[in-house]
Amino acid sequence: MSNKSTRCSACKYLRRKCSEDCILAPHFPATDPERFVHVHKIFGAGNVSRMLQKLPYNEREVAANSISYEAYLRVQDPVYGIAGTITNLQEEIHRKQQELVRIKAEIAIYTAGNL
Structure with missing residues (x-):
């Protein structure tokens, strides 16, 4: 070089x-x-x-x-840097996990009602 x-x-x-x-x-x-x-x-x-x-x-x-x-x-992001990104992604995962639980509960209710 x-x-x-x-x-x-x-x-x-x-x-x-x-x-x-x-x-x-x-x-x-x-x-x-x-x-x-x-x-x-x-x-x-x-x-x-x-x-x-x-x-x-x-x-x-x-x-x-x-x-x-x-x-x-x-x-x-001078304050949080990559830690802010990681925190945001962890929060997103948590929200998606809660949504998945809610959807599974709705499916169970719907399935039980159609038996």
Whole structure:
């Protein structure tokens, strides 16, 4: 990645040369600069690099995706971030479970009345 025109989005944003062994390059391609901007704003480039370096190579992509998603949601909702999304989904599941119980009860009443 030493060519200036092929720098990853992290190195472009940080205005530095992108080395062949840049740990951020596989996860922050030049084609998606906003992904790194969110990550850098929330976690910082150094912290993300250290986190990825501590992981086995085969786990880095999943970690980078998780970090990116958390950063994106934290930018969207600075107070709750991903916790707000999880809470909303849990509430939705609870509402759907209650609806399912209600519908099953209605079906049981309808079935009992038609015997």
